[in-house]
Amino acid sequence: MMDHRMTGFRVAGIVAALVFAVLLGIRLDVWESFAARPRPLPTDADDRARPRESWMNIFQNNRKIGFSHSRLQPTDTGYELEEKVAMRINTMGMIQDLHLQTRSRLNRNLALERFEFGMESGRFRFSARGEASGGVLSVRTEAAGDRRSIEMPVQAGIKPAAAVIDALAMADLKPGRRYTFDVFDPAALTQIPVLVEVIGPEDLPVMGQSVPATKVSINFRGMIQTAWIGQNGDLLKERGLLGMRLEKTSRADALDDLGLEASQDLTELALITPDRPIGSPGALKVLRVRIGGAPTEDLQLQGGRQRVFDGVLTVRKESLEELPDVLTEQSLPALERVYLKPEPFIQSDHPKIRAQVRSILGNPSQMPPLLKARRLMDWIRANIERRPVLSLPDAVATLDNRMGDCNEHAVLFAALARAAGIPARVEAGVVYLRGKFYYHAWNLLYLGRWVTADALFDQLPADVTHIRFVTGSMQQSLDLVGLLGKLTIAILE
Numbered sequence: 001m002m003d004h005r006m007t008g009f010r011v012a013g014i015v016a017a018l019v020f021a022v023l024l025g026i027r028l029d030v031w032e033s034f035a036a037r038p039r040p041l042p043t044d045a046d047d048r049a050r051p052r053e054s055w056m057n058i059f060q061n062n063r064k065i066g067f068s069h070s071r072l073q074p075t076d077t078g079y080e081l082e083e084k085v086a087m088r089i090n091t092m093g094m095i096q097d098l099h100l101q102t103r104s105r106l107n108r109n110l111a112l113e114r115f116e117f118g119m120e121s122g123r124f125r126f127s128a129r130g131e132a133s134g135g136v137l138s139v140r141t142e143a144a145g146d147r148r149s150i151e152m153p154v155q156a157g158i159k160p161a162a163a164v165i166d167a168l169a170m171a172d173l174k175p176g177r178r179y180t181f182d183v184f185d186p187a188a189l190t191q192i193p194v195l196v197e198v199i200g201p202e203d204l205p206v207m208g209q210s211v212p213a214t215k216v217s218i219n220f221r222g223m224i225q226t227a228w229i230g231q232n233g234d235l236l237k238e239r240g241l242l243g244m245r246l247e248k249t250s251r252a253d254a255l256d257d258l259g260l261e262a263s264q265d266l267t268e269l270a271l272i273t274p275d276r277p278i279g280s281p282g283a284l285k286v287l288r289v290r291i292g293g294a295p296t297e298d299l300q301l302q303g304g305r306q307r308v309f310d311g312v313l314t315v316r317k318e319s320l321e322e323l324p325d326v327l328t329e330q331s332l333p334a335l336e337r338v339y340l341k342p343e344p345f346i347q348s349d350h351p352k353i354r355a356q357v358r359s360i361l362g363n364p365s366q367m368p369p370l371l372k373a374r375r376l377m378d379w380i381r382a383n384i385e386r387r388p389v390l391s392l393p394d395a396v397a398t399l400d401n402r403m404g405d406c407n408e409h410a411v412l413f414a415a416l417a418r419a420a421g422i423p424a425r426v427e428a429g430v431v432y433l434r435g436k437f438y439y440h441a442w443n444l445l446y447l448g449r450w451v452t453a454d455a456l457f458d459q460l461p462a463d464v465t466h467i468r469f470v471t472g473s474m475q476q477s478l479d480l481v482g483l484l485g486k487l488t489i490a491i492l493e
Contacts, residue, residue, distance in 0.1 A: 049079065049110060049166045050233050055254040058087060061243035065089070066098075067254040068246070072166060078107040083162050096121055096389070102186060104160045110167050111157040112137075117186035119392065123401050126392045128186050132158065139189060141344055144397035146352075148344050154191050155182040161192075164218065168196060169233030173214045175200035187392060189344060195219040204228050206236050206248055213237075223484075241484060242270065272430060272437040274489045278465060281432050287315045287464040288493040294486040299469045304450055305461075306468060312492060315464040320370060324448040327369045329421060336446045339423035345394045346411050346426070348418035352399055357419045364420045369447040373460060376416045380409060380455045393441075409455040410441040417445055425471050427452070430489075432465030437489055442466055 058066035066087030073080045085100040098121045105114040116129045130139035139150045161183040177198040199215040213228040225240035238246045342349040360379045385403040393407035395415035417424035423446035430437040442454040452462035
């Protein structure tokens with residue numbers, strides 16, 4: 001939700017992903033809301049996108065919390081697309097400035113050829129650059145001095161998320177038309193399907209004038225956003241998640257009053273209030289709830305300590321009895337061995353991670369897995385400050401900066417556990433706290449069987465109010481943004 005054409009779309013997408021990294025389903029079935037199969041966008045390179053420069057104000061419930069600037073410039077072989085975003089975000093009562101910058105090279109069909117992405121927030125820095133060729137996107141990332149190379153298959157003609165509105169402006173925006181295409185989100189390092197429905201013409205007040213526009217609905221990761229596109233292809237306005245809104249403005253107005261207000265506390269806006277309170281959640285052995293307000297069949301509610309029957313979700317706290325004293329990689333089932341491997345944000349093979357494990361555990365090879373997990377959790381509790389940060393959660397950066405919220409605790413615990421020979425996943429969903437359910441992330445550890453663990457709350461196993469929606473990796477956790485503000489929870493037992 002970033003720029004003019006992209007400003008809205010890019011800012012909403014990045015805010016959602018990054019805010020969710022603080023708030024912490026699986027993918028909603030975004031195809032269900034489209035009765036007819038959407039058509040692909042036209043790829044006629046003779047119909048050139050217009051060069052443009054765009055400034056947008058970013059509002060959250062009528063507070064100006066940021067601005068964005070983007071520019072699309074034709075070249076001999078395609079386009080150069082640049083964008084910058086600055087925002088002031090309030091999460092869990094802490095105000096943080098966020099700066100994003102992206103530069104992309106596109107072909108004549110606005111398909112991604114190369115990109116550079118950078119994000120800064122406080123002491124946290126993340127950068128990525130990549131090149132697409134032959135259906136493969138080769139990406140190099142850097143965070144806290146850790147450099148990674150990733151090869152990922154992508155659809156031919158994949159577009160950067162920043163070019164969504166530019167691509168639509170080249171299409172026939174007749175009311176009722178539906179389009180689908182894939183975009184690459186550098187904040188999550190993933191390919192995402194985008195679904196667009198053209199609603200129809202509508203006059204819109206823009207900078208004191210009434211301007212003819214075309215209204216469209218954009219479905220991005222289950223988030224529905226509404227955008228208004230001008231006759232010249234500019235994004236005029238976008239409205240979406242958590243009261244976020246972008247509006248076209250002048251350069252002077254966008255840069256005016258750089259002492260921006262912070263957003264409302266986005267954590268509070270996304271919470272879920274159950275129908276009645278839960279007494280002594282830490283003492284409960286069983287919790288039964290009914291989840292509504294949004295489709296749940298695609299959430300990972302079933303499995304492990306969670307069971308769903310007749311629409312009722314039952315969560316049972318695990319026992320820590322009769323766990324093995326020794327766990328070797330050779331003895332692990334194939335699936336469990338997968339969760340010993342490093343990932344882009346769970347760098348269990350990094351020298352700093354491995355050195356930290358040796359410092360905490362000494363030689364862990366003959367140590368019982370439960371004891372290893374408890375010692376790692378104790379070290380995290382004593383050494384990682386519990387503090388909300390606005391970043392892409394990354395184990396090495398968390399180890400260096402010694403602070404973070406649930407996401408940072410989860411990726412660091414996963415990396416330390418994997419380096420110690422314990423298969424570990426990241427799980428995400430909601431947890432009960434002070435009468436509300438908050439979006440949250442924690443871990444699942446294989447200690448002879450899978451057991452939940454929450455390093456932020458110092459719980460092993462985690463209490464039964466930890467309701468899992470997705471499990472596996474941080475990229476899957478980001479898919480939960482489509483659920484924000486939709487779910488309801490009724491307490492049955």
